[in-house]
Amino acid sequence: MSEATLHGWLTAALLAMAVLTFVVLGWVSAPYGRHLRAGWGPVVPHRVAWVVMESPAVVAFVGIFGLGQHSADSTPLVLLALWQLHYLHRTLVYPFRTKSSHPWPVLLVTMALTFQLWNSYLNARWLSEFGEYPASWLLDPRFIVGTALFGAGLALNLHSDGILRRLRGSGESGYLVPHGGGFELVSCPNYSGEILEWCGWALATWSPAGLAFALYTIANLGPRAVSHHRWYRREFPDYPPHRRALIPFLL
Ligand SMILES: NC(=O)c1ccc[n+]([C@@H]2O[C@H](COP(=O)([O-])OP(=O)(O)OC[C@H]3O[C@@H](n4cnc5c(N)ncnc54)[C@H](OP(=O)(O)O)[C@@H]3O)[C@@H](O)[C@H]2O)c1
Known part of the structure; x- marks a missing residue:
């Protein structure tokens, strides 16, 4: 199987995951913040949770983006900047400003981390390898x-x-x-x-x-x-x- 085909399958799997997530969260609130409750295993402080689970969207994203054949082209770089504008804040600023006393279940952090790795691969690889973004796309x-x-x-x-x-x-x-x-x-x-x-x-x-x-x-x-x-x-x-x-x- 070529990597492009694998990328397509993983994108389709994320769509399927969205449907599953929507159905499950209609019944069960994700156990963090005000909806935290007992029975979800060990927990970690919320700052640790945010930094750990969001960091792939900064670090892995840049690494995967850098491997693409279009990684030095202007339009993919503009899109990379947009992505990082959000995720640099979410990973390195938000966790240290928010005032939450609720810890996070390790299970939930692991699930979010897995999602971020998956999603970062899909989006970063598309921007610099599989997508086509000439300079004219900016207009x-x-x-x-x-x-x-x-x-x-x-x-x-x-x-x-x-x-x-x-x-x-x-x-x-x-x-x-x-x-x-x-x-x-x-x-x-x-x-x-x-x-x-x-x-x-x-x-x-x-x-x-x-x-x-x-x-x-x-x-x-x-x-x-x-x-x-x-x-x-x-x-x-x-x-x-x-x-x-x-x-x-x-x-
Ligand atoms: N892309 C995604 O799928 C995704 C997923 C999750 C979160 N996010 C983003 O991450 C950020 C945080 O998400 P979140 O789910 O933690 O949001 P949230 O439930 O609205 O809580 C945000 C922060 O505000 C505090 N807070 C909320 N309501 C409050 C109130 N009425 N009085 C006092 N403090 C209050 C919370 O404290 P407590 O922790 O004590 O409740 C928490 O520290 C948001 O910007 C969200 O959009 C994105």
């Missing part, structure tokens, strides 16, 4: 609109995570009702932003790998947003009634 409407969506999603994600972070003083671990920005419309604008980002990525790269990642992100964060939303409604009787879970006015 293609799909790249321009996709990059704009990516930027808007990143801004919403960072802004919303910032609002959550400021709800707690140092050493505090309780939950409050967040207000401002995207929280005026939905319970999880950080997830809405993340989904927008990767939908933008799928458009900007116009790739099966990008599409598989965007759909996986929806499958992963969609059910979690609904779980968070239900949790807020349960815990706070005066929770803003018009607020939706993930998509303003709809869901």
